[in-house]
Amino acid sequence: MASSVVRVDLDGKPINPLTICMIGAGGFIGSHLCEKILNETQHKILALDVYNDKIKHLLEPDSLPWAGRIQFHRINIKHDSRLEGLIKMSDLTINLAAICTPADYNTRPLDTIYSNFIDALPVAKYCSENGKRLIHFSTCEVYGKTIGSFLPKDSPLRQDPAYYVLKEDASPCIFGSIEKQRWSYACAKQLIERLVYAEGAENGLEFTIVRPFNWIGPRMDFIPGVDGPSEGVPRVLACFSNALLRREPLKLVDGGESQRTFVYIKDAIEAVLLMIENPSRANGHIFNVGNPNNEVTVRQLAEMMTAVYANVSGEPALEEPTVDVSSKEFYGEGYDDSDKRIPDMTIINRQLGWNPKTSLWDLLDSTLTYQHKTYAEAIKKVMSQPTTS
Numbered sequence: 039m040a041s042s043v044v045r046v047d048l049d050g051k052p053i054n055p056l057t058i059c060m061i062g063a064g065g066f067i068g069s070h071l072c073e074k075i076l077n078e079t080q081h082k083i084l085a086l087d088v089y090n091d092k093i094k095h096l097l098e099p100d101s102l103p104w105a106g107r108i109q110f111h112r113i114n115i116k117h118d119s120r121l122e123g124l125i126k127m128s129d130l131t132i133n134l135a136a137i138c139t140p141a142d143y144n145t146r147p148l149d150t151i152y153s154n155f156i157d158a159l160p161v162a163k164y165c166s167e168n169g170k171r172l173i174h175f176s177t178c179e180v181y182g183k184t185i186g187s188f189l190p191k192d193s194p195l196r197q198d199p200a201y202y203v204l205k206e207d208a209s210p211c212i213f214g215s216i217e218k219q220r221w222s223y224a225c226a227k228q229l230i231e232r233l234v235y236a237e238g239a240e241n242g243l244e245f246t247i248v249r250p251f252n253w254i255g256p257r258m259d260f261i262p263g264v265d266g267p268s269e270g271v272p273r274v275l276a277c278f279s280n281a282l283l284r285r286e287p288l289k290l291v292d293g294g295e296s297q298r299t300f301v302y303i304k305d306a307i308e309a310v311l312l313m314i315e316n317p318s319r320a321n322g323h324i325f326n327v328g329n330p331n332n333e334v335t336v337r338q339l340a341e342m343m344t345a346v347y348a349n350v351s352g353e354p355a356l357e358e359p360t361v362d363v364s365s366k367e368f369y370g371e372g373y374d375d376s377d378k379r380i381p382d383m384t385i386i387n388r389q390l391g392w393n394p395k396t397s398l399w400d401l402l403d404s405t406l407t408y409q410h411k412t413y414a415e416a417i418k419k420v421m422s423q424p425t426t427s
C-alpha cells in the first residue's frame with residue numbers, strides 16, 4: 039500500500055507525485071509496473087492499451103485504495119488523435135507497446151516493423167515537441183548475435199567475456215541477412231533507439247532506453263487455447279508452461295542450444311521504478327536490465343521447469359520430457375536466433391545501484407505455482423472437450 043511518507047530519490051531529494059502516460063500498460067510488463075506504482079507510490083497512471091484483461095484487478099472496483107490514480111484509455115496508438123493530448127497531460131511517457139513475440143517476426147515482418155518503429159515514432163515526436171520525458175522500451179535483441187558466435191567452435195576465445203558480454207556503449211549490433219526475417223524486430227527496435235537518441239542529441243529530448251533481457255513471471259503472454267489462440271506461439275515461458283500443464287513433451291528448437299539469462303519480473307520492475315524516480319541519473323542512458331547469474335541453455339531451462347513443475351503440481355514428470363524440433367518446423371522460414379545473452383551491468387549499477395536478486399529456481403517456482411493455480415483446471419476442461427474436425 040502506498041504510504042503517506044515522502045518518498046526520496048537516490049540523492050535524498052523528495053519525489054513529487056508524477057502523472058505517467060503508460061502505453062502498453064495492459065501487457066505483461068505494464069501490468070506489473072502499474073501494480074508496483076499504485077502500491078508503493080503516489081504517482082498517477084494514464085494506462086493506454088487495446089486490452090485491459092491483465093490490469094482488470096487494478097481498475098475495478100472504485101473502492102480500491104488507489105482509485106482515482108489509474109485511468110484506462112482503450113486506445114490503438116496506430117490511429118488515435120487522443121495520443122498527443124494524453125502525452126501533454128503527463129510528466130513522463132513510458133512506451134511499452136509492441137509486437138514482441140518471436141513467432142511473429144518472420145511470419146508478420148511488416149506488422150512487426152510497423153509496430154516497433156512506425157507506431158513508436160509519433161510517441162517520440164510528441165514527447166520531444168512538448169518537452170516531456172520518455173522511457174522507451176527496446177530489447178536485448180538489438181545486440182543480435184555475439185562476436186564469439188563467429189569464432190570456430192573450439193576457439194578458446196569463446197570463453198573470453200570480451201567476445202560475448204553485451205555492453206550498451208560498446209557492443210556491436212549483429213543481425214543475419216535480410217532473408218532471415220527474424221531480425222525485422224531487432225532492426226526496427228535499433229532504428230527507434232537511434233531516433234530517440236538523436237532526438238536527445240539534436241532537440242534535447244529527455245529520454246531513457248531500457249533493454250530487457252528475458253524478463254519472466256506471472257501473466258506473461260497466454261496459454262494457447264485457454265486465454266489465447268489455439269494455434270498461437272507465445273514466448274518460451276508460456277510454450278513450456280503450456281506443455282507442462284497438458285503433460286506433453288517440451289519442444290526444443292534446434293536442439294535447445296541457445297543460451298539466455300532470465301530475470302524475475304519483480305526484480306526488473308524495481309529497476310524501472312528507479313529510472314522513473316531518478317531522472318537526473320537515468321536521462322540520456324541506455325540500460326541493460328537482466329540477471330547475468332541466471333544463464334541456462336534452453337534445454338537446461340526445459341529440464342529445470344520440468345523439475346519445478348513436478349514439485350508444484352505433485353505429478354511426476356513424463357519419462358521423455360522433451361522433444362527436438364527444427365526451427366523451420368516450429369517458427370517457419372526466415373527464423374534465426376541469438377546464441378547467447380549476458381548483460382553487462384556496469385551502467386545500471388553505477389547510475390542506479392540496481393542488482394537482480396532472485397535465482398532462476400526461485401523465480402520458476404513462484405511463476406509455475408501461479409501458472410498451475412491459474413490454468414490447471416481450465417486446461418483439464420479444454421482437454422476433455424471433443425476436438426472438432
Ligand SMILES: NC(=O)c1ccc[n+]([C@@H]2O[C@H](COP(=O)([O-])OP(=O)(O)OC[C@H]3O[C@@H](n4cnc5c(N)ncnc54)[C@H](O)[C@@H]3O)[C@@H](O)[C@H]2O)c1
Pocket residue numbers: 061062063064065066067068086087088089113114115116133134135136137138153157175176177178179249250251252253254259
Ligand atoms: N518481456 C520481456 O522480456 C521483454 C524483452 C525485451 C523487450 N521487451 C519489450 O518490452 C515491451 C513490453 O513487453 P511485454 O513483454 O510486456 O509485451 P506484451 O505483449 O505483454 O505487452 C505489450 C502491450 O502493448 C500493447 N500494444 C501493442 N500495440 C499497441 C498499439 N498499437 N496500441 C496500444 N497498445 C498496443 C499490447 O496490447 C500489449 O498489452 C515491448 O516493447 C517489448 O519489445 C520485453
Ligand SMILES: O=c1ccn([C@@H]2O[C@H](COP(=O)(O)OP(=O)(O)O[C@H]3OC[C@](O)(CO)[C@H]3O)[C@@H](O)[C@H]2O)c(=O)[nH]1
Pocket residue numbers: 138139140177178179223250251252272273274275277278288289290291292294296298336375376
Ligand atoms: O517452445 C519453445 C519456444 C522457444 N524456444 C527457444 O527458446 C529461446 C527463447 O525464446 P523466446 O523466449 O520465445 O524468445 P527470445 O528470447 O528468442 O526473444 C525474446 O527476447 C526478448 C524479446 O525481445 C521480447 O520478449 C523477444 O524477442 C529461443 O532460442 C527459442 O528458439 C524453444 O526451444 N521452444
